Amino acid sequence: MKDKILGDIEFNNNGSWRRSLNKSLYGSDVVIKVLVQDENQEGILDVQREAFLTYMENEERYIKEVPRYLLDYYKWHFEEIEKVVELEEGDQKDTITEKTFFEMCKVFFLYICRDGSFGWILGSSWSKDGFPVLLSEHEPQVLLTRNELRYLRKLNDNSFDTLIHDGEKYWTTWDNLPFYDEVVDIRVEVEGSVDEGVNAAQQKAYAQYSLKKDECLKRLSDYMLPVYLGSRSEAEKVTASGQQVGVKTILPKRLIIDKKGNYGWICYTQWDDSYVGVLLSEEKIQIMTENQLREFEKQEKVKDELFGYLFREFHGWGKTEVVRFFKGEVQTLPLRIRTYDEDVNEDQKAAYATYQKYDASFWDGIKDELLTYYLEFYDDFEEYLDIPDTLTKKNVNRDNVVSILTFTKLFIGSDARIAWLCESPTEQDGLAFEFTDGKIKQIFQPEII
Numbered sequence: 001m002k003d004k005i006l007g008d009i010e011f012n013n014n015g016s017w018r019r020s021l022n023k024s025l026y027g028s029d030v031v032i033k034v035l036v037q038d039e040n041q042e043g044i045l046d047v048q049r050e051a052f053l054t055y056m057e058n059e060e061r062y063i064k065e066v067p068r069y070l071l072d073y074y075k076w077h078f079e080e081i082e083k084v085v086e087l088e089e090g091d092q093k094d095t096i097t098e099k100t101f102f103e104m105c106k107v108f109f110l111y112i113c114r115d116g117s118f119g120w121i122l123g124s125s126w127s128k129d130g131f132p133v134l135l136s137e138h139e140p141q142v143l144l145t146r147n148e149l150r151y152l153r154k155l156n157d158n159s160f161d162t163l164i165h166d167g168e169k170y171w172t173t174w175d176n177l178p179f180y181d182e183v184v185d186i187r188v189e190v191e192g193s194v195d196e197g198v199n200a201a202q203q204k205a206y207a208q209y210s211l212k213k214d215e216c217l218k219r220l221s222d223y224m225l226p227v228y229l230g231s232r233s234e235a236e237k238v239t240a241s242g243q244q245v246g247v248k249t250i251l252p253k254r255l256i257i258d259k260k261g262n263y264g265w266i267c268y269t270q271w272d273d274s275y276v277g278v279l280l281s282e283e284k285i286q287i288m289t290e291n292q293l294r295e296f297e298k299q300e301k302v303k304d305e306l307f308g309y310l311f312r313e314f315h316g317w318g319k320t321e322v323v324r325f326f327k328g329e330v331q332t333l334p335l336r337i338r339t340y341d342e343d344v345n346e347d348q349k350a351a352y353a354t355y356q357k358y359d360a361s362f363w364d365g366i367k368d369e370l371l372t373y374y375l376e377f378y379d380d381f382e383e384y385l386d387i388p389d390t391l392t393k394k395n396v397n398r399d400n401v402v403s404i405l406t407f408t409k410l411f412i413g414s415d416a417r418i419a420w421l422c423e424s425p426t427e428q429d430g431l432a433f434e435f436t437d438g439k440i441k442q443i444f445q446p447e448i449i
Helices: 046-076 078-084 098-104 146-150 200-229 232-240 290-294 346-357 359-376 378-384
Strands: 010-012 016-025 028-037 105-112 118-124 131-134 154-157 161-165 170-179 182-191 250-257 263-269 274-279 286-288 301-304 308-313 316-324 330-338 406-412 418-424 427-436 439-444
Touching (some): 016 105, 118 146, 170 250, 182 200, 200 250, 316 406
Parallel strands (some): 028 105, 182 250
Antiparallel strands (some): 010 016, 154 161, 161 170, 274 286, 316 330, 418 427, 427 439
């Protein structure tokens, strides 16, 4: 049909009216498809016509403003993008430019919703479905999925400003965080259905977070410092000296606020290209899995003064440990406490407290035990490993021998014995390094589990 505002336009089977605009955008001639939502075939609304006129009147402003938000989006998603796209030197997080970005992305659609909201949908080399930029709010907002624009649900809230529902279980918006020498974008995800909206506990939680997010970052850095320095005593020395130290390898990406007002960050961990949850709404920082943070209220858990939160697992309880073995790379590994259907007992708590007290000397003890074990079973290792020159009998030492093992978890048995478990190329059931009375003993894993 010929529309009085939109001109020649036709209906297609994806539930929208369509026409084309020939444009020159960011150095390229492109054909933008205008999609006017009408899934129930009720006809184009006047509010949609007004939206199209608003877009056309402000198009030059959008073209000028949007790249800044898109470059922020690229940096925010960089860790995911580099996993699926072979990036060049100029495509890196710190070198990306507007020109380079629009060589990888193109504006394909202008989508106009039933309520008059509108935005671009961009195609990219790293996303099969592309991603949208909502243009009709007071400032552009990059969304994560096309459905967030197609099924747009907005909520204006005094605490959060404008929230957009992700179509699943969260109301979303964006915040920022001064992260040492830069400012990073944080995606805020507030648990709730379209009908529920947000509640007073969540509004209060966001207000508290907004006041103390700098403090939260410091607490997270303080939590990580003993890991990097090898012991709590070393971290206390650095702190007492007045040195300003910040751990930048754990980067907040999302702020999660559940229905009860519990909140925390989902953080990208540079040491293993993964994500962890960081509970912020209580006095002590605690690292957990992303799912444990997202489902915090639904998880079966107990709160312990020594361990923090422990989550119910098969035959016991568990939590997440962040460790740095032998002053090598940091790792995120589980702690498992065998209790069957009982609570953690006092002997198990005492074992963990002792382990924490001697955490620095623990690793040195492992080196000595492992070197003795390696030399004793050298013929077996020679059979299973292509032994490099550094690990021959002549060259092996207590520092390089640790490379033969992969540590998997910290384990506390029902009898309160505590040990780090690890995989060994010569032992199908694995090895363990038990920590008893301040001494290390290398044993075979079945002896403790």
